[in-house]
Amino acid sequence: MELHSCALRATRWFPSTLNCTRSRIPQSTTECLRNPSQRPFSTAVPLQARRDGNKNRGISAIRSSGARNIPRGSVTLKDVQRPVYKDQSETELNEKHGLWGFFNVERTALSTPEQDNMHGRAWKPWELRKKSFEDLHALWWICMKERNRIFTERHTRERLEPGFGEVEAAWRDADVRRTMKMIKKTLTERHNVWTDAYHLAQKDPEIQWKEDDDGNWSPSLKSPAAFGYEDVESEASKDASSSGDLEGETDKLAPNQAQEDSTAGKSRPRNLL
């Protein structure tokens, strides 16, 4: 009894004494796998780093990883035929290739500072206010492509280190960005005006939001919900259903008002939108 307790105490205070007599317990799964002597007996399939069974994992054609699965010695580097790319002078240049959009009009690798400086000012808001949304949208994408071109040339400049010209490209980019800012400003203004007009029209008694018996109504806006605003018609029907007997009266309310207005010599229901 006393001996046993002594052994326990020794184990507690000097764990290394036990390791001398007994085989060491593996500390982790990785250690188990690496050292066959430490590996416990198991019938399970051993773990792999990637368990998808892809033999070609890690082999890349463009990242020079090498062909791992070919046995060493069977093929040497001399046996491998190196790819020969066609020289640019031998092939016909594809003039219509889309990637020319990343270059300037002269289609050179890098614009000179003089070429970069040849530009006017950014668009002004009073010029953009006259344009339709389609025009503004097209102008936005022209600006996007121009910025891509300048960004591409920035990387070309880092590669070639040609000298001056960085500032001119930055000025050009700033003007393009100013134009884009003005486009957003114009569209925001337009949206705000539209919102104001919508809320004003809701309060206007001349405007007839609900269809009358003859099928006339104005403005000829089919569904306000399509524009992200609350549906006036559905709200009106909700009110009508809650009020019950007043359903007929609410239907007639708007046409009556319109008739009164027209009889009073005022304008007909306006088509605001």
Place this chain on the structure above:
Amino acid sequence: MREKLDPNYQAEQEALRAAREQAKADADAERLRAKLESIGIPEAPFFMGQKEVYLPNIRIALLKTPQHPPSFAKFLVPLTWNKLDLRDYLWNVYGVHAVRVRVYVQLQRVRMDKPREKYPAARRWFRPQSKKFMTIEMDEPFYWPPDPEDFVEWDKDTFDAANKTKIKERDSRMPIGAMEKPAGAADLRALAKKFVTGSEKWTPPTDPFGLDRHLKK
């Protein structure tokens, strides 16, 4: 009532709902197709993304890769993009058909303090945002225009000379500048050695302050 009697009711309803959703998706795709055709973008040989983005504010760069075949093109793209974004973007904006896309995200080196910090502090580490590169495989090869032969237009000589002077001036104001020997140090050393050995005798300068000129007047 039919729900309880007919065991196939649930499945039928689900099939109907699926058909309705499919019809809606088809109609949306058709509407988008018509819209793109009105702009002049031909129908893509792949499934085009259905999300309409009107005013994005991003930019991508085309990078030169002489190590790749001419049908490959490499782009630096926003970190938020995926392969499908680039494929649809190139088709709609540039009319380029990317047959395959490969992505590589490059982690940037850790550097001292944030960029453009006035007094960069030591041990305040900053890692710039990773860069995402995408390499596409195109159906048609594209050859880059040749690099300029000389950089006269960019005034490279002046630029390099100015840069060299700037670096020299900067280093002279730093502690490392004080460690460097002044110009002509070797000549002075050789002259001093001659005086010590006696091969040459030192004589005081005849007119150290240049007063002769004034006295003659």
